[in-house]
Amino acid sequence: MVLIYLSTWIPTLRKFRRHWRYGNKMPGPPAHPIYGNLGPIVGLNTEDLPAVFINWAAEQRDKGNSIMRVMLLGTVYVWPLNGKAAAAIVDSTTETNKGDDYEFFSPWLGGGLLLEGYGERWRSHRKMLTPAFHFAKLGGYFEVFNNEAKIMVDLLSDFCDSGKTVDIFPYVKRCALDIISETAMGIKIDAQMNHDHKYVQAVEGFNKIGVLVSFNPHLKNPFIFWATGYKAQYDDYLHTLKNFTEKVIKERRAAHESGEIEVEKSKRMMNFLDLMLSMEEANQLTSEDIRQEVDTFMFAGHDTTTSSTSWACWNMAHHPDVQEKVYKEMMEVFGDDPSTDITLENLGKLNYLDRVLKESKRIIPPVPALQRKLTNDLEIDGYTVPAGGNVTISPMVLHSNHLVFDNPEKFDPDRFLPDEVSKRHPYDFMPFLAGPRNCIGQKFAQLNEKVMLCHIIRNFKIEPTLGYKDTKQCLEVVTKPSKGIPVRLVRKI
Template identity: 60%
Template structure:
């Protein structure tokens, strides 16, 4: 009994100490946050009520509207405040360059901790020497000579995609293109990067795709729900069980692919190459594993990172491109005319690497679609040290958002930013802007390593679709909206009517 009181006192002291630390943190956040432009904030909860009361797609609209309001006041940076934390948004290409060009502030931060059980120490989340080593190892996978070799798969799977849609053109029934594109890009990434066919286009309830969607949605829920930050409450409310189930599905899928490829190599079914340029992504990192560069966990993390990054962003980008084409029939016809001119009038003919690079108008269409709706709305860096951006001090521990959704809607750079206009990306127009006013694949040393792969993949998919069908929307443009998640998936899909070209 005599020990009870000392224990109670010790627990009370620890509790008060933690409370004091949190209070000091809130004091610091309010001191710096009050000096940075942004919406009025509660002393303790900051702007949490604004964020929690918005839907996923409503968050993007809110961030863009606040950014416009601050730009009209002459601000080049804005902030939102969360309990004990600042979220800062550079509003121009010039101000975002401070974080993009930093060689030291590259930590994704604690908001990405939710991804760590899935993507671990893969290229997306790693930093420092580990990141440099992994980036160097993976770079040969995206050499232009290898990209050219992927075109057989790009064309083969794009044709299957077109065939899967034929029944809708015959019946006139509305089709949501998003899941069809999603399955197509998964088949492409598995075969080009992993050397494995999974035939997702014939499996409309593929568990991996459902798990990716579930996990990325859960990440956003976690980021803006303080109750989920407490490990005990996270478990008690059933979130841990849901997370574990999704992780099991995700890891099993990639684990099975790795095991199958290993077995194929060991049995001699797949000929082993000593040239990095001749290896697919998985074979390349398996060869690194043999020289003890990668642990088993490293191997799985890199495969999971590549699987997620290689198909989900391309799916989102291609989906919004289709939506923009559907709502801009004149642009769609120009794309078709260019395809006929460059690739011929056979709707079933393959698109070659050389032809894809000649599709300059389609290239501008893809860029403008990524400007209007950024496939990745935002990525964050957590500052390890105080950083000054255009005269404002962002304290260490804050998150700085590299937000294409905000940068691309800058009405001071892109006149009438809500209008779809591919000619914004004519060379003479691009030269008038700061290089970082348009950053769909981020920029600087941590730019997207697979951006060329994604662009070519998307070009082939869109080319086959437009050569075979006219696309008409079945909802108004803003009746399906981008969601504020890891990728900006459409809230109501991409519902269209397809008419066979004759």
């Protein structure tokens, strides 16, 4: 029995030895022979983690290195430190499997575009779903964008007269959730008026447990996960998330079958779910395919938009000259009436706002890191990353590269003037990933963010109530502010 038990560990020990053999040849912070680089990060709050990885990366760049090796227990994690090094994994059409940490999300998001490997199923779904994000289609969502953004502005207006501090992060989050639920599923959940919506709480709680598991590997043990109480919370959140979507799909399918929704007459305005239900009728997608894709769109769509929009407000609050320039550009395009609806055509004229948003995402990217687990050995800038290892594509690390972005902590939208952009590798700035697995919804997200910002900036002057670094970026699945986005709002008109 002992021999049988020990034999089950042989593959693990072989992997451990192989990873250490290759890992020792790579540049990186000093690693313990057993637990690797876990020591400096175990037990840290998510708000303290970014500084650890950014500082490690800066040290390696100063030594002339283009990659950084991080060992966690017996597994090697390689972080490309510039766009050129990142291209080896970003452009790969074979090494597309998500990293180990994403297994946590599989019971929820399953084989949706976010987690599915780059195989025939992924390509088929990507091709089918791409029409939902065509530019012409996106114009049909602007009525929802504007209506929900105006509700948010009305709610925030209550704080103007009192002069009280308001954390705008939850207001932006609830607005983004209302937008994504209506455009993705064709329903209004009224999260802006119903602050304690269970779906919002479930997304937040599920993500927090995911981050805990990622940086505390002992929680991946099923018994420890159960004994600490996290399994019960996980199951409860998962039940809420899946049931919510399944209920909406069931109701929407019934509306299709009854003829209540005339698909052909509303194709330009068709929401994401209606599009997929029409594919189900053509036997292109199963019910489970639809749930997974809707959940993926809901998850990726509202959290990342919330992060980008909120941090843009924070950056403009601390740079009033930038905020004023953005406001003047909006006045030139939309006129003096702050209630004027934003259109797709006019949004394209806001060149300075576009640069401000990009610079905000450079300093604090909405998704701090993504992982790929290698099926085969992969060569990156002369180093062999062994099969079974992980490559971490981190916008957080890439965007803080002082060799590419001079004085990287300085907020400077002019970094994104055409002449400046042309000097950099395309992957030095990568807020939505790139390559064959780039974000299918990035245009949707960018338009959504800009519409919300247009309504906020045209109505309010934003003033900070904390120092710029007093609220930190938390290293979670989607970047969140450690102390929210606390500001004072001064009514413009």
